[in-house]
Amino acid sequence: MKTVKVNIVTPDGPVAETDANMVIAVTESGEIGILPGHIAMVAPLKIGALRLKKGDATEHVAVHGGFLEIRPDVITVLAQSAEMASSIDLARAQAAAKRAEDQLRAKKDTQEYQMAELGLKRAINRINVYGSRAR
Structure with missing residues (x-):
């Protein structure tokens, strides 16, 4: 199954660098699903969960605003703040x-x-x- 590289970055530094089969994000215009090879675009993010699908598993990231930059081979999340579900207190x-x-x-x-x-x-x-x- 094809994958796309995902980089999640905040002003404090990188939060995650991983590969995913699909990324689902909450943008200002609604929820968007991104597969490898997606057309290039930029979208503003809302406060919401970013879901990274990897095979049968899904990783969740709490994202608090920012931008999503999509290129066919790389998705970059430039967030005001972001936390992996596993690191949330x-x-x-x-x-x-x-x-x-x-x-x-x-x-x-x-x-x-x-x-x-x-x-x-x-x-x-x-x-x-x-x-x-x-x-």
Whole structure:
């Protein structure tokens, strides 16, 4: 089965370099499935799970925004932050979600509300990706 090279990079450095048979990402215009040989394109990413299918196995990565650059032989994910499911600290993600929920209830100014909302989305994404690693 054909594979495509996948590089996941954040401002803090590389998160993963691997091969996959298929990559599924959540973009601003919806979910996209990418197979080896896909046409070249660039797409902005939403907060969501990046799925790397390798044979019968699927690796999950929590991605928090950024861009996806697709070339026929290489997929590059330039993310604001990204974590492999295996490296997510569930207790920390749950604590972050609780803090964000508390901040949302406080209903401060618009910018603080938006930051708390974004923090909650990131925490929920991490919790969901952590939970998907057992599947």
